[in-house]
Amino acid sequence: MAPVRELTVGQVAARSGVAVSALHFYEARGLIRSHRTSGNQRRYSRDVLRRVAIIRVAQEVGISLAGIAQAFQSLPEERTPTRADWNLLSTAWRDELDHKIAQMKKLRDGLTDCIGCGCMSIDKCPLRNKEDRLAREGTGARRLVVS
Amino acid sequence: MAPVRELTVGQVAARSGVAVSALHFYEARGLIRSHRTSGNQRRYSRDVLRRVAIIRVAQEVGISLAGIAQAFQSLPEERTPTRADWNLLSTAWRDELDHKIAQMKKLRDGLTDCIGCGCMSIDKCPLRNKEDRLAREGTGARRLVVS
DNA sequence: GCTTGACCTCAAGTTAAGTTGAGCTTGTAG
DNA sequence: CTACAAGCTCAACTTAACTTGAGGTCAAGC
Numbered sequence: 001m002a003p004v005r006e007l008t009v010g011q012v013a014a015r016s017g018v019a020v021s022a023l024h025f026y027e028a029r030g031l032i033r034s035h036r037t038s039g040n041q042r043r044y045s046r047d048v049l050r051r052v053a054i055i056r057v058a059q060e061v062g063i064s065l066a067g068i069a070q071a072f073q074s075l076p077e078e079r080t081p082t083r084a085d086w087n088l089l090s091t092a093w094r095d096e097l098d099h100k101i102a103q104m105k106k107l108r109d110g111l112t113d114c115i116g117c118g119c120m121s122i123d124k125c126p127l128r129n130k131e132d133r134l135a136r137e138g139t140g141a142r143r144l145v146v147s
Numbered sequence: 148m149a150p151v152r153e154l155t156v157g158q159v160a161a162r163s164g165v166a167v168s169a170l171h172f173y174e175a176r177g178l179i180r181s182h183r184t185s186g187n188q189r190r191y192s193r194d195v196l197r198r199v200a201i202i203r204v205a206q207e208v209g210i211s212l213a214g215i216a217q218a219f220q221s222l223p224e225e226r227t228p229t230r231a232d233w234n235l236l237s238t239a240w241r242d243e244l245d246h247k248i249a250q251m252k253k254l255r256d257g258l259t260d261c262i263g264c265g266c267m268s269i270d271k272c273p274l275r276n277k278e279d280r281l282a283r284e285g286t287g288a289r290r291l292v293v294s
Numbered sequence: 295g296c297t298t299g300a301c302c303t304c305a306a307g308t309t310a311a312g313t314t315g316a317g318c319t320t321g322t323a324g
Numbered sequence: 325c326t327a328c329a330a331g332c333t334c335a336a337c338t339t340a341a342c343t344t345g346a347g348g349t350c351a352a353g354c
Contacts, residue, residue, distance in 0.1 A: 010300060020301085021343055029341090039350050041301055061254050062209070065341070097255040101248055107208050108244040157330060167331085168313055176311090186320050188331055212311070 006043040009034075016052040023052070031055060031069055047080050054089075061097055153190040156181075163199040170199070178202055178216055194227050201236075208244055 013020045026032045027042075032051050034042040051072075058068050071089055075081045160167045173179045174189075179198050181189040198219075205215045218236055222228045 008300080009302095019343075022341085024302090025342060037350090039301085041350070057254065059341095061251060094255055097251060101251050101255065104208060104244060104248050104251070107204065108241060108248065155330080156332095166313075169311085171332090172312060184320090186331085188320070206311090 006045060007048070009042050009044070012044050012048055012052065016049055016056075018052060018056065026052070026055065026065075029065055029069060031065065031072060045080070050086075054086075058093065061093075062100065063093070063096070153192060154195065156189050156191070159191050159195055159199065163196055163203075165199060165203065173199070173202065173212075176212055176216060178212065178219060192227070197233075201233075205240065208240075209247065210240070210243070 007015070009020050009023055012023055016023075018026075023032065027034060032044070032048050032055075034044050034048070037043055055065075055068055058071075059065070063071075071092060074088060074092075075085050154162075156167050156170055159170055163170075165173075170179065174181060179191070179195050179202075181191050181195070184190055202212070202215055205218075206212070210218075218239060221235060221239075222232050
């Protein structure tokens with residue numbers, strides 16, 4: 001069979017739509033993997049495109065790179081993931097998404113009733129209290145991402 | 148009638164559950180307003196509690212402080228907002244929320260079909276292309292918030 | 295064989311949303 | 325009237341997710 005050509009960073013960047021610097025960054029974060037040519041340049045196997053696509057999609061739904069990295073741990077090292085591997089991942093995220101959607105709906109439905117009314121007294125407001133509060137941890141910015 | 152007591156930062160912090168430093172920060176960002184005592188201490192009118200509550204709720208659904216500030220522009224300066232004022236705001240956000248929920252659903256439904264299948268070739272993948280791409284602008288971190 | 299565009303590394307900058315700390319002032323309870 | 329908790333300001337630090345820039349190397353075309 002025709003050998004599947006390996007890709008350079010530039011090519012991956014062009015095809016995936018993310019900047020070269022971002023690809024470097026993802027690699028540093030362990031989200032993608034490359035090997036080097038004799039001249040120390042990165043070469044990617046084709047499945048990096050899928051990985052990158054998934055990274056962007058996941059980010060769009062509010063999953064942090066750390067979360068994505070964690071999910072990716074379930075993928076096999078040094079073996080191109082099979083469809084089954086990816087399916088496992090997507091199923092896990094589907095649940096996360098379902099949860100988020102449900103949460104948003106609750107908030108949306110609560111908004112009109114609650115902001116508009118006189119009940120915003122914090123302690124008693126159903127909107128403030130019916131949702132499980134975020135567990136806050138660490139320092140610095142806490143809610144950069146809806147997660 | 149009994150004069151409605153003004154609140155100190157500490158009281159607002161305690162009642163709203165946000166840190167004093169955050170209140171300072173919100174004020175610097177123009178999200179809340181206070182006047183000062185002769186001794187230069189902040190005093191808040193009661194409706195700051197509602198404002199803060201709304202700030203937190205809005206953040207939880209992924210609206211940035213900048214976005215909240217913008218929405219708050221529609222509220223009257225130097226007049227305690229009426230229920231109608233707040234309603235206007237909540238209606239605007241309801242739409243935003245509806246949009247987000249719809250987007251999430253699309254993504255969720257696309258995920259299983261798309262990640263699991265072999266179509267992740269970026270250019271052709273329906274998931275990658277059917278959504279309106281984010282308009283990227285400025286420098287620095289671009290997708291800290293799902294917006 | 296050399297020029298030019300693509301790469302490489304590493305450090306530093308950026309934005310958002312706050313927090314932390316130092317140094318100093320207020321206000322209230324005893 | 326004097327502690328001492330609560331305020332105040334301002335600068336610096338934090339995290340996430342990248343980008344920008346400087347200074348140097350690779351490789352493909354003419």
